[in-house]
Amino acid sequence: MAAGVVYVIMGGIIKVRGVGFIHRLLPPVVVGPVIMVIGLGLAPSAVNMAVGKSGDGAIQLVDGSAALWISAISLIVTIGVSVYAKGFFKLVPILAGIVSGYIASLFFGVVDFSPVINAAWLSMPNFTMPEFHIGAILFMIPVAIAPAVEHVGDMLAISNVTGKDYLKKPGLHRTMAGDGVATIAASMFGAPPNTTYSEVTGAVMLTRAFNPAIMTWGAITAIVLAFVGKLGAILQTIPVPVMGGIMILLFGSIATVGLNTLIKNQVDLHKARTWLSLR
Numbered sequence: 001m002a003a004g005v006v007y008v009i010m011g012g013i014i015k016v017r018g019v020g021f022i023h024r025l026l027p028p029v030v031v032g033p034v035i036m037v038i039g040l041g042l043a044p045s046a047v048n049m050a051v052g053k054s055g056d057g058a059i060q061l062v063d064g065s066a067a068l069w070i071s072a073i074s075l076i077v078t079i080g081v082s083v084y085a086k087g088f089f090k091l092v093p094i095l096a097g098i099v100s101g102y103i104a105s106l107f108f109g110v111v112d113f114s115p116v117i118n119a120a121w122l123s124m125p126n127f128t129m130p131e132f133h134i135g136a137i138l139f140m141i142p143v144a145i146a147p148a149v150e151h152v153g154d155m156l157a158i159s160n161v162t163g164k165d166y167l168k169k170p171g172l173h174r175t176m177a178g179d180g181v182a183t184i185a186a187s188m189f190g191a192p193p194n195t196t197y198s199e200v201t202g203a204v205m206l207t208r209a210f211n212p213a214i215m216t217w218g219a220i221t222a223i224v225l226a227f228v229g230k231l232g233a234i235l236q237t238i239p240v241p242v243m244g245g246i247m248i249l250l251f252g253s254i255a256t257v258g259l260n261t262l263i264k265n266q267v268d269l270h271k272a273r274t275w276l277s278l279r
Contacts, residue, residue: 001130001187002137003144007180010148015173028265032258034153035160039202039254046251049244050075061240066108071245074101078246082206091207094246101242110241115233123229128190147195151176154196157257160264161201162210201257202250 045055052067053060062070078097081089089096105111155175159166166175175196182194204210225231 001132001184002140003147003193004180004183004187006141006144007148007151007183008177009180011173011175011177011180014176015171019167019172028261029267031153031156032261032265032267035157035258035261036255037258038150038153038157039251039256039258042251042254043248046244046247049240050248051244052239052241054240062110063108066110067239067241067244070101070104070108070110070239070241071248073104074098074242074245075249077101078206078249091209093206094203097246098238098242101245102238105239105242110239111237113237115236116230119229119233121230122227123232125226126190130187130190148176151179151196154201156261157201157254158204160257160261161205164210202253205253205257206249 044057048055048057050067050071052062052064074097077100078093081096082093085093085096102111152172155166155172166172179195186192186194
């Protein structure tokens with residue numbers, strides 16, 4: 001909740017100062033590499049998952065040889081559907097990759113259905129009221145600055161992908177404050193914080209589904225389905241290599257957005273001033 005308050009305050013500052021200073025503070029020569037770092041920084045987690053490990057690489061969840069086959073199938077099918085599919089199927093490359101990877105996982109026998117068997121059809125999420133401790137609050141206030149900076153980078157990335165300047169409409173101050181209000185609301189029920197997710201930029205780039213209303217209906221659907229215990233258990237049975245293969249593509253797509261930002265704005269990397277800006 002403290003981090004959410006910081007977000008709202010930063011949204012107010014941007015409203016007063018205007019979005020112009022963001023462009024001066026973050027010109028294309030800075031934005032491009034920042035977007036690339038977001039994608040490439042997430043890549044190790046995707047690689048770990050693709051070889052059957054947890055995101056941090058600490059635990060081997062699936063046998064490495066089987067995981068490579070599963071992640072490769074997920075990745076290849078996602079790319080194939082994205083490039084060659086026609087009509088409706090052009091919109092569902094990620095779903096196609098998940099389904100194909102899941103089928104491959106069944107073939108390798110790495111899917112555990114015990115969570116589905118033990119789960120109830122309808123279940124109430126475990127809501128938890130917040131507790132306030134000044135030490136934790138003071139710790140979270142500076143921590144909130146890092147995802148706030150990423151928020152700006154993600155907004156610039158999604159603007160480049162869709163061809164619309166979301167920093168002006170609806171406005172960076174609104175999106176920043178929206179993140180804050182959502183995080184405050186989530187913390188009232190013990191839910192995790194809300195922030196922009198770089199993965200979604202890659203997903204939007206693949207599906208070309210640019211209408212923000214899709215996210216609204218997706219959120220409403222997710223809230224309703226959260227009460228279906230069996231569905232949540234089924235999603236938990238998806239082995240990590242399936243998502244690892246797809247995330248390699250998503251994170252790589254984010255990095256290409258950053259590179260395209262440099263190319264589109266004709267940034268000359270040979271100039272000494274450019275390297276000073278990057279430093």
